[in-house]
Amino acid sequence: MSANTEGGRKRSWFSILTMTFLCLLWTVPTLGLLVSSFRPRIDIERNGWWTALFNFFDTTWTTSNYSNVLTQKDMAGSFVNSIVVAVPATILPIMFAAFAAYAFTFMSFRGKDVLFVLIVALMVVPIQAAFVPLLTLLGPDGLDINGEYLAVWILHTGFGMPLAIYTIRNYMSTLPRTVIESAKIDGATHFQTFWRLIVPMSVPVLAAFAILQFLWVWNDLLIALLFLGSGDKSTVIVNLASLLGTQGQGAELLTAGAFISMLVPLLVFFGLQRYFVRGLTAGAVKG
Amino acid sequence: MASVTYQNAERLYPGSTKPAVDNLNLEIQDGEFMVLVGPSGCGKSTSLRMLAGLEEVTNGKILIGDRDITHLPPKDRDIAMVFQNYALYPHMTVADNMAFSLKMAKVGKEERMQRVAEAAKLLDLEDYLERKPKALSGGQRQRVAMGRAIVRHPQVFCMDEPLSNLDAKLRVSTRTQIAALQQRLGITTVYVTHDQVEAMTMGDRVAVMKDGILQQVDTPLNLYDRPANLFVAGFIGSPAMNLVQAKAGEGAARIGEYEVPVDRTASSKMRGAITVGVRPEAWRITTKEEGGMPVKVTVVEELGADAYVYGTSGVEGTPSDIVVRIDARKNLHKGEMIYVTTDPNHVHVFDTESGERLSE
Numbered sequence: 001m002s003a004n005t006e007g008g009r010k011r012s013w014f015s016i017l018t019m020t021f022l023c024l025l026w027t028v029p030t031l032g033l034l035v036s037s038f039r040p041r042i043d044i045e046r047n048g049w050w051t052a053l054f055n056f057f058d059t060t061w062t063t064s065n066y067s068n069v070l071t072q073k074d075m076a077g078s079f080v081n082s083i084v085v086a087v088p089a090t091i092l093p094i095m096f097a098a099f100a101a102y103a104f105t106f107m108s109f110r111g112k113d114v115l116f117v118l119i120v121a122l123m124v125v126p127i128q129a130a131f132v133p134l135l136t137l138l139g140p141d142g143l144d145i146n147g148e149y150l151a152v153w154i155l156h157t158g159f160g161m162p163l164a165i166y167t168i169r170n171y172m173s174t175l176p177r178t179v180i181e182s183a184k185i186d187g188a189t190h191f192q193t194f195w196r197l198i199v200p201m202s203v204p205v206l207a208a209f210a211i212l213q214f215l216w217v218w219n220d221l222l223i224a225l226l227f228l229g230s231g232d233k234s235t236v237i238v239n240l241a242s243l244l245g246t247q248g249q250g251a252e253l254l255t256a257g258a259f260i261s262m263l264v265p266l267l268v269f270f271g272l273q274r275y276f277v278r279g280l281t282a283g284a285v286k287g
Numbered sequence: 288m289a290s291v292t293y294q295n296a297e298r299l300y301p302g303s304t305k306p307a308v309d310n311l312n313l314e315i316q317d318g319e320f321m322v323l324v325g326p327s328g329c330g331k332s333t334s335l336r337m338l339a340g341l342e343e344v345t346n347g348k349i350l351i352g353d354r355d356i357t358h359l360p361p362k363d364r365d366i367a368m369v370f371q372n373y374a375l376y377p378h379m380t381v382a383d384n385m386a387f388s389l390k391m392a393k394v395g396k397e398e399r400m401q402r403v404a405e406a407a408k409l410l411d412l413e414d415y416l417e418r419k420p421k422a423l424s425g426g427q428r429q430r431v432a433m434g435r436a437i438v439r440h441p442q443v444f445c446m447d448e449p450l451s452n453l454d455a456k457l458r459v460s461t462r463t464q465i466a467a468l469q470q471r472l473g474i475t476t477v478y479v480t481h482d483q484v485e486a487m488t489m490g491d492r493v494a495v496m497k498d499g500i501l502q503q504v505d506t507p508l509n510l511y512d513r514p515a516n517l518f519v520a521g522f523i524g525s526p527a528m529n530l531v532q533a534k535a536g537e538g539a540a541r542i543g544e545y546e547v548p549v550d551r552t553a554s555s556k557m558r559g560a561i562t563v564g565v566r567p568e569a570w571r572i573t574t575k576e577e578g579g580m581p582v583k584v585t586v587v588e589e590l591g592a593d594a595y596v597y598g599t600s601g602v603e604g605t606p607s608d609i610v611v612r613i614d615a616r617k618n619l620h621k622g623e624m625i626y627v628t629t630d631p632n633h634v635h636v637f638d639t640e641s642g643e644r645l646s647e
Contacts, residue, residue, distance in 0.1 A: 182370060
């Protein structure tokens with residue numbers, strides 16, 4: 001039971017079928033959301049989205065959810081807010097983490113290992129547990145930046161960094177060490193080595209982490225709601241969540257809104273995906 | 288003037304009790320090609336990296352000319368290094384790779400280009416200046432690494448086994464190229480290798496190291512002719528010198544019944560257990576009647592010009608392996624018995640215990 005071969009191994013139908021099945025299974029919720037976003041509210045409440053799919057031509061399809069969500073609430077404004085939040089909250093942690101990862105990988109200083117373990121240990125802290133002290137710290141009694149973008153940038157940077165440092169350091173430690181030594185002899189400072197050599201060679205991991213962090217920040221509800229509120233600085237996700245009334249009214253808008261909000265992460269993903277290249281360090285050292 | 292001087296230089300790794308480089312004293316003349324050679328772990332690379340500033344010097348001093356560079360950062364030492372694995376910058380073109388150090392030293396663009404062009408011409412890399420390292424062959428990458436060192440016009444070249452990643456044929460040709468290039472540029476060079484053939488063919492002088500300790504420094508020929516101790520005797524030369532356990536006798540060393548003639552210095556100094564060393568080419572084939580040492584042939588390696596006979600000496604007590612170089616046209620076969628002898632001036636006598644050379 002095998003078709004053509006690839007890489008010398010027989011391709012098994014079983015694995016192909018299993019894979020296809022799993023892919024479809026994983027897509028089901030999104031499909032449901034997509035179908036629902038094109039149905040009027042009354043239909044959504046009457047029966048499940050699959051009935052619409054099975055009676056494709058007998059169902060009323062509408063785009064009014066989309067037009068409503070775009071006009072009714074200040075969606076355009078929230079989009080801008082989301083971008084204002086997400087872009088610095090992606091760039092800042094990556095930049096700091098890359099600096100830190102460089103230090104952890106290529107410099108030697110006292111307490112390096114302890115510090116690294118400490119940072120990795122921070123990944124275990126659930127962010128919810130940190131909210132109350134942080135609200136006090138950033139609130140009127142503390143720095144008084146609650147409700148400013150700055151507060152959210154700082155928080156996302158802080159929460160994102162442990163994982164970022166960990167991932168980036170692991171990648172950097174695979175870079176050829178003699179290249180760094182060579183730079184040292186060539187007279188490059190740490191700063192020059194970092195920007196001219198390490199960053200260009202670390203592009204894949206930086207891109208990967210950028211996607212991860214961007215998605216996380218873009219989809220974040222808790223931090224944005226707590227520290228920016230649902231006022232004129234509310235992000236798309238906060239705005240969408242507020243569409244949903246206590247009795248479930250507005251659920252149809254939520255489906256459309258969710259799809260709109262997915263657009264940006266998708267663009268980011270496809271935009272950065274081309275940086276996932278293997279063999280960036282090919283030719284540096286004799287392999 | 289750019290000589291290099293190691294003064295009691297020591298490198299002790301933290302957490303270790305035995306220094307990787309122990310009290311190294313070595314003087315390298317201006318323009319000299321010095322090869323550091325030894326088995327892996329002997330401290331030769333560490334010594335080089337101490338000179339380059341990549342390894343801390345825990346004790347002693349290193350001078351370039353009369354500048355004490357022991358604690359200077361690498362960039363201020365006026366050295367250039369060629370790494371074993373080339374360590375090129377993968378995302379830069381060949382030209383940028385070579386110009387990088389000049390850029391860091393804030394050399395103007397025009398001069399940079401000119402120096403790169405010079406080096407490229409010297410190394411036959413002119414057609415590859417715009418390529419990235421991954422589009423180059425191993426030999427070309429090696430030349431780029433050389434070029435990167437040359438453009439700096441340094442006082443000292445540090446080369447850390449730059450040929451060991453090339454295939455055998457390329458290694459031989461590059462060996463000559465590097466030696467010729469060094470001679471032409473006249474830049475003091477410290478070259479590390481584990482390959483004693485490389486050391487012998489390239490070096491003006493060769494420093495043999497073992498376990499972090501310098502064993503002997505001399506010209507290749509002197510090392511070959513007068514090894515200072517057992518280690519050097521066994522390490523330099525291929526096939527290696529025959530080293531046979533013997534007992535000190537009156538004016539001769541005794542290997543079983545066979546008496547090896549030794550020179551006068553040795554015969555006055557030797558006591559008890561000694562080791563006798565004879566190079567494969569120093570044996571003469573003789574007959575049983577003339578009192579040669581019996582060797583039973585196990586393998587004959589025919590190389591065309593000459594042949595090497597590998598055999599076991601039939602001496603009771605210590606049957607040792609013996610290598611004899613013979614004329615290739617002498618027909619010898621496995622299992623045959625031959626008798627060999629040698630002259631006193633070709634016999635190296637060592638104290639078995641201390642390994643010190645006893646003969647002249």
